[in-house]
Amino acid sequence: MSDPQETSDPSTFLSEIIGAPITVKLNSGVEYKGELSSVDGYMNIALEKTVEYVGGQVRNRYGDVFIRGNNVLYISQDVM
Template identity: 65%
Template structure:
């Protein structure tokens, strides 16, 4: 899987996942629902634990959770959040 060079050297997906721990992320589920919060930890199955989690459906905030666990087989993608968390921390 060689793609265009991003200047990141030989960064693997595992390296990326390690580097974003503790940072704001967006987790998109197969159902189309977004979860935004702080990535607490994750494992090789893409099971994800998050803190300060917000649930968005069609771009609208539906729920707020303290801590949340997302089972890996539901995850479509995970990305770093470009926006800062509203209640900084």
């Protein structure tokens, strides 16, 4: 895996961590934590084994989630 500081394109970094646990925070403040399944050029994200957090509290658990890229505030890789 390359050094994230050397990566100039976020989609390249995300494609390198497919299968890793990530956190996606939406513009609305809702957070989703799950395994990154796929990402496309528009930063649309598919997650597996997803947990939804609202106000820091678990709201729902989902198998698969698709998040449109224009709703994303940030994406971070979770350290295990």
